[in-house]
Amino acid sequence: MTKTAAIIGGGVIGGGWAARFLLNGWDVRVFDPDPQAERKIAEVLGNARGALPMLYDTALPEEGTLSFHGSIAEAVEGADWVQESVSERLDLKHKVLAEIQTANAGVLIGSSTSGFKPSELQEGAQDPSTIMVTHPFNPVYLLPLIELVPSEATAPEAIARASEMLIALGLYPLHVRKEIDAHIADRFLEAVWREALWLVKDGIATTEEIDNAIRYGFGIRWAQMGLFETYRVAGGEAGMRHFMAQFGPCLKWPWTKLMDVPEFTDELVDLIADQSDAQSGHLSIRELERKRDRNLIAMMRALRQQGNASGRLINDHQKAIRPAPVASEDGRALRSQRRMVPVDWTDVNGHMNEGRYGQIFSDAAEEVMAHVGADDAYVQAGNSYFTVETTVKYLAETHAGEMVEVWSRVTEGAGKKLRCLHEMRRASDGEILATCDQFMLHVSLETRRTCDPLPEVQTRVEALAAAHKE
Template sequence: MTDISRVAVIGAGVIGAGWVARFMENGIDVALFDPAPDAATKVKAVLDNADRAYQKLTMAPRAKRGNLEFSPSLAEAVQGKQLVMEAVPESLALKQSVYKDIESHVDAGVIIASSTSGILPTQLQEKMANPQRLLVAHPFNPVYLLPLVEIVAGEQTSPKVTVAAGEFFNQLGMYSLPIRKEIDAFVADRLLEAVWREALWLVKDGIATTAEIDDAIRFGFGLRWAQMGLFESYRLAGGEAGMRHFIAQFGPCLQWPWTKLTDVPELTDELIDTIARQSDEQSGQYSFRELERIRDDNLIAILQALKINQWGAGETLGRYEQALFDAGAREETATDEDPGQPLLTLERTVPPDWTDYNNHMNESRYLQCFADASDALLRRVGVDADYVADSGSYFTVETHIRHLDEVAALQPIKVTTQVLNGVGKKLHVFHRLFHGDGRLLATAEQLLIHVDLESRKASEPTPEVSKWLTEISAAHAALDMPEGCGRAIGDPH
């Protein structure tokens, strides 16, 4: 694992601000330098969007947000940092000048990563004193949501730097894709630019409008690409015979003179005016920030759907969630809680989509809170991802919930958990859900059974887990029996 907790970001454009959000959401302190007078305003807007997105992205406890410092100079921004992320405009001379300034203020071992979308890292390294420290880490907008980051090494980049950078970005919930050979625009943008060139011709020749082209993508192959990419989709198009049959059937059409991918239309004033007018007609009813939030909401929905199937970017999100859950459990275990009092097992705000038409949290989300609290307790006693991978877990066999009060969207809630019995195969717990103002919103009594996941039968937990649960049970034994414990639905007769 790569232990980087302090970074500098140079440049506060769309990509630089996205990096700031991604870093801060993962508990990393950021020093930002950008001489533009409106840099702080733009970054705040991106951070607000990221905060809104992360409230919806995952049910895992979010890391304690990192701090942001707006530095008055590049020198102050980079001093004492472990990694510097360069996100200045796409000018080779400008980037090389920035690296010269960075190197004069950091130690030789500090990694410098460029967000360039196409300049070769070997060119970027040409005037550096320590070129082995530089590589390209090319992300995709919005950086705080899309997981892909292309890792591109230059001729002088140290292999250790490449490995360390890849591990670091993976810890941020990203998917580090090493690019095998340097090439202008790397891999993803070369594919995007091929589609972009063809789209420009379609608009110029009056074949389709910008809206019609976007519809062709978002209602068709764009949905396939979101989860299977290009080659795997075409493998299915070949039927049972697979890719070989697909190429035999459709390969000859590549020779047909229907594509203009090798030519670029001249961006005349007339073409630019046409594209701008059509784009305004297509989505001008939305503000820039509204479009960003629509985009983010749709991306989150797609990522969550892919997570259900443990596929593609959804699998990356699942790993990230698991790491957040485990990290949250370790952090809670290390607190100075009174072991003789109920444990704090959940603390969050109510997401807007957890509520019904009255803006009250719906019934299923009360159960969600208590299930998450049980998971948090189990992680704290050692039933984490590794434990489950070794074929041990707890299954919930009974839950009784009492709904006592209401809570609305964006209001704070927390759950405390009292262990009534944690000896042997059974785990008997009592949860209390509180509003941030102290009101008791609901209680849940749960019975869980330890299960061997291979045999699917009840089994004893490991000695270490048993020890933890026995100690907590003993500490909670002196507490009063919770009001409502042991109740079923009352019969008024």
């Protein structure tokens, strides 16, 4: 059954939430009095459609339905989740939360607030037990972290339901056990932001130099290892205790200005704005967003290969959403792959690299193997199929962002032999982009020599070969 999310406030964050829900198969109902809301959300959604699917090796669920509504009450009617993303004014949030609970009593309500505590949001609420902070990070459709912050008045079952729903969207709900101003992550960002303002104001560094210090140095380490694990490694073989003993005393040195804030003058604003314009003013905001998204995709896909940090989350989410192979209408082929071509699969010519055709056809073969019972458990028990020969034909260019499908036929399935003919097609028009004739032999992983498949696998292979025969 399709779930429904109501998005109250359709700015950058609200639009990102709408995209995350919509691309994971939820129906989305939006309320935003801004006459430009539909255009703005359409632009965010356009970026999201070209970005989020690139993280996965399978297609996301079929998109839900997006609709816009003239009132909060209309938007939240029948919703399973309401995400409040209005301006950071407590009086406005109280008014919006009251309208939501009047129209849909008992619905889970998450607030995107970066500063207010849940107890502040719950003041005067009809039912504080279903209100919590679910603070995301931009772009919401790509970055997985959600700070899930309840108060003592938030019901434990509401927290559990919210966490379950967020995980199903491929997100990582970080349960903040004690409410605090600015939660967890923004307190780090604020500390770095204050230091950056001082460095610019004092003429020590420009905005671009500060950004370079982050993206070419510790930012990469933090992206995959965080703060404490990074410093544990810095402690060498003696670990964190040695690091603390070695560098702990420098905390007393007068390096930081974290407790001071530079005077927020027009001159400081002009200085930073001018440097920022010089740094990236030649790019539009949409171009910057696409640049950001593609960089994030490439980094997160690299982490997928290592099964670490955000990459592990994507792998887990993919297992939850990956469909089984689908038979064609005539029963003579299996759809073994449906996915978007990611940006890191292209070469200097701007089209898909030859090696990646081998990747997608290898993935297709594994789906066929799993379909006949030669799945992960079968391999772990000591049996598998090894590829001994492939012939790939490249028939048309394939570009990043294209949705493609692979249709596989078992053309030989007797004894130790398993032969597949794969056709990769563009999903939008069915054009054949490439083919692969793949010949495999069944092997024992213990002896590393060919052997007959187990009877149940052999039976399924023979049945497919018969069904797929020309």
